[in-house]
Amino acid sequence: MATNEEEKLALPVGVTLDRFIKSHQAAFSFATGELSQLLRDIALAAKIVNREVNRAGLGDLTGALGTANVQGENQQKLDVIAHIRFGRALRNGGEVAGIVSEEEENIIETGNNDGGYVVALDPLDGSSNIDVNVSIGTIFTIFRRVSPKGVPVQMADFLQGGRAQVAAGYVLYGTSTVLVFTTGHGVNGFTYEHSLGEFFLSHPRLVIPQDGQIYSCNEGNWHDFAEPIQQYLDYCRQQRYSARYIGSLVGDFHRNLLKGGIYLYPATAKAPHGKLRLLYECYPLAFLAEQAGGAANNGLVPILDVPITAIHQRTPFFTGSVHMLNKVAHCESQ
Ligand code: AHG
Ligand code: MN
């Protein structure tokens, strides 16, 4: 007779992303199938980028390209490769009429004017970690366009605000590669099985613990932080919380999502409006945080309610377990 362990070993590998999307069609707004296909396009691009990331050390893909992006930051080769790969997958799919990428100043028109959606993304998050073999990611958000189909996308399609997101997620290229997303009906995570070339549901209905004991912040910026932030960080130390800061937002966010914790990137002297980008870093992670029972704010209001006036706008960013965010707010109100 088979033992429990043997039975476990013989279990099916699980639900593929494709089957999940099919069986949750109702959770994909407007049910035309377009959004489902778009998520498949993103998964395909993620597989391709995953392959590039995995062989980065071999294929002369590490290091700087010698160019700067719109934010004046040095572009790494993989920043540009991921930007190209995601751009192509989204263009080829046909559902996406326009793209905003961290790596490009202006809106990218895909030529699919009949596509009903626009996508904003950070193709490669955590660039400084590429060359040192530390986890990196991709962050994306999807909006239904407000401009009519048939014409090129407009700026207004991207400036709808956080509450208008129809789906958002990230890919973490870590010890394993995971795709985590929401369509506004909870958060689910899928792990990539290399040999089968498929994402499988591995983290169903993710819920972030209400409280945590991990804080993630670049404390090297301590002297630039406002006093309430210093007070909160001091509180974390007094509580003997663990400091965990990867420097890849996706990695820090993912850990805190699973274990409970708080991520803080406050305003600094160098970045008085914060460093992180509202549209394609903070909105999507805030959407995920709220859907997982956590929270995200800019120190004053929920991130999803922060009005957006420019596609590369920056913001201070605090996200994670609700009780920890309440404590920061308490320090700020003193
Ligand atoms: P990106 O690589 O897309 O520019 O993002 C880097 C971001 C984020 O991933 C990370 O949490 C943060 O910048 C790290 O900034 P510091 O090095 O200033 O701590
Ligand atoms: Mn980033």
Ligand code: MN
């Ligand atoms: Mn980036």
